[in-house]
Amino acid sequence: MTTHLAYFEDTYKFDDHAMLVATHRDEKGHFIFLNQTIFYPQGGGQPSDQGAIEVGDVIAPIHSVRFIDGEVKHYTNQDYSSLRGQEARCLVHKEARLFHARLHTAGHLLSNIIESLYPEWHAVKGHHFPGQCYVEFMSNTASLEDIPIEAVNKEIAACIEKDYTTHVEQVSGGKLQELYPILNYPIPSDQPIRVVRLGDFPFSPCGGTHVKSLKELKGLEITRCKIKKGIMKINYAIEQGE
Numbered sequence: 001m002t003t004h005l006a007y008f009e010d011t012y013k014f015d016d017h018a019m020l021v022a023t024h025r026d027e028k029g030h031f032i033f034l035n036q037t038i039f040y041p042q043g044g045g046q047p048s049d050q051g052a053i054e055v056g057d058v059i060a061p062i063h064s065v066r067f068i069d070g071e072v073k074h075y076t077n078q079d080y081s082s083l084r085g086q087e088a089r090c091l092v093h094k095e096a097r098l099f100h101a102r103l104h105t106a107g108h109l110l111s112n113i114i115e116s117l118y119p120e121w122h123a124v125k126g127h128h129f130p131g132q133c134y135v136e137f138m139s140n141t142a143s144l145e146d147i148p149i150e151a152v153n154k155e156i157a158a159c160i161e162k163d164y165t166t167h168v169e170q171v172s173g174g175k176l177q178e179l180y181p182i183l184n185y186p187i188p189s190d191q192p193i194r195v196v197r198l199g200d201f202p203f204s205p206c207g208g209t210h211v212k213s214l215k216e217l218k219g220l221e222i223t224r225c226k227i228k229k230g231i232m233k234i235n236y237a238i239e240q241g242e
């Protein structure tokens with residue numbers, strides 16, 4: 001079976017129902033399969049959701065989630081095989097999910113701004129865990145000058161102020177090559193691919209969770225920029241609590 005990925009449809013859905021179809025164990029511990037899930041599995045530089053799966057009075061805490069071969073494994077603390085075939089309530093830890101979606105969307109914004117202001121740089125890697133966020137860029141020219149952080153921070157603040165909307169849709173691989181010709185990796189042309197776009201910036205393929213619009217990124221700033229061996233690494237953070 002494959003798990004229906006309900007988290008693709010709504011970043012803000014933290015409470016849902018699903019069928020608990022199976023339980024198993026692997027080297028990481030006990031895990032639960034659902035027929036559909038709002039739990040985001042770790043991937044794309046974004047941490048997994050945490051929360052709980054409840055059946056009646058039984059509460060299975062979910063501490064990590066992984067996507068493997070089309071199925072989502074919800075890792076928990078013990079064997080819940082007695083709950084197979086029952087309807088479960090799924091509860092995602094809301095604050096952490098939203099913070100992760102903000103940090104991940106911030107990575108897109110930073111990449112878009114750098115690529116539009118400094119077209120010689122292309123984003124090649126992102127990591128969006130709280131306290132460790134960065135995007136790495138590679139240059140196709142020999143001149144590797146530091147970028148002015150203040151100017152980029154100003155542009156970030158301006159985009160947030162304009163509150164650009166996030167668009168997510170499915171396109172064919174061929175269409176994606178048209179929309180985004182500077183992709184740094186091969187895309188299968190025969191499968192639908194999920195893409196995300198912030199405002200009028202270019203589309204990019206992505207399976208992560210995103211906030212609705214950029215006002216939710218208030219407090220985003222570059223904290224460090226370093227160029228080493230042709231890679232520019234830009235660290236960023238969003239101050240919480242505003």
Ligand SMILES: [Zn+2]
Pocket residue numbers: 104105108196206207208209210
């Ligand atoms: Zn994304």
